[in-house]
Amino acid sequence: MNILKKTWGNILYIIAKIVSVVFDVFIGVVEFIVRIVISVGRGVLGIISMGGCLLIMILGPALLLNPLTLFGIVFLLIFPILGTKFISYLKYIKYMVTEYLFDHADNLIKGKKAEFGTFNEYGSKYRRIEEEKRRREQQQRQAEQQREWEERFRKWAEYQNAQRGSSGYGGYSSYGGNYQNTEYGNSYVNPNIEFKSKYEKSCDLLGVSYDSDKYQIKLAYRKKAKEYHPDLNKSPDATVVFQQINNAYEFLSDDNIERYKNIRGN
Structure with a gap:
């Protein structure tokens, strides 16, 4: 019986390794394509900034209304966003599946108790790990x-x-x-001028008054972050706004709150 369990455990372990390699290769290919598209998009923007607008004016509406041109523009704008989300989703699936298989392989081979019993529980662990990583960053x-x-x-x-x-x-x-x-x-x-401007713009973005305390700022941040989280908000600019909200919240630290009060008091 133990031999059968260990054999099945070794099979699961091999399957987990194969799945892990397949995901790594696929994720690597998608990341490479996303980087290429981003580079091409930046190149196109560079060409436009160096005189491409004149070319568009010369060619007129025929170029802009061309289906291939419109598709290319939409692709360069949307694909990097969707590609980045797809990469994150692939990493989530990889962790969930491989950790489940590795844990249950160890359970059969070494008798070590598996940490969780379902894929979803491993998925929840992955989200916690990623959240902790974002918090440290x-x-x-x-x-x-x-x-x-x-x-x-x-x-x-x-x-x-x-x-x-x-x-x-x-x-x-x-x-x-x-x-x-x-x-x-x-x-x-004088850094006071730039600091004061950035502080007030951050407050405006979160929708709080300039004399708000850290608790009011934190509450407003959570509300805004939930509203514009890319997983919940499907608008095209949700990711950009979400990042701006995070940047604003990072800037409105306890030390900067006190510094702003001192600057206003002077």
Whole structure:
């Protein structure tokens, strides 16, 4: 009986390996095609920006109304979005199927208890893993943005101190609140202006007031993210808007909320 179980377990293991390889190859092919289409699309945009518009004006409506032209434009716009979603779905299916097979193969070969009993449970685990991965990436981006802003504010403070210390000498001059080091050829722009603008645009995108606290921002983000999540919202621009919402939420961190309050208070 144990021999039969181990034999069947080895068969399942081999099947799982084959399925994994087949998915990897298929996913690789789709990713390659998506990259090619994206590259072609960027090339077309580059040609248009360098004078392609004049060609379109010369050829007139005949070119624009040509079915092949319209199909090409739609394909270049839609395929990368659909292709990216399809790749994500393939990775989800691969994880769900292969983990199920590997776990049950180990159960038969080694007597190790399988983690789950159905494909859907492995699919739920995959979504949790991906969500945790996105959360870590979001935290890393927030930390990197925070370091960049800290560096900009630090340099601005140092430059202001140097400018005040120079008392108008040593090659420093000011223009409307933005200072320029003419001696060293470096220019420093007050980061408060850009920071304030970006903060308010992020608040506008989430639909919250500029004096909202982190809980109000988080609640608005969840509502907006759910509304524009590509899995729920089928509009063509859902993915772009969803990414913009995520970027806005990442920027509205606790540190940036406090920084904005300080800037407004000054």
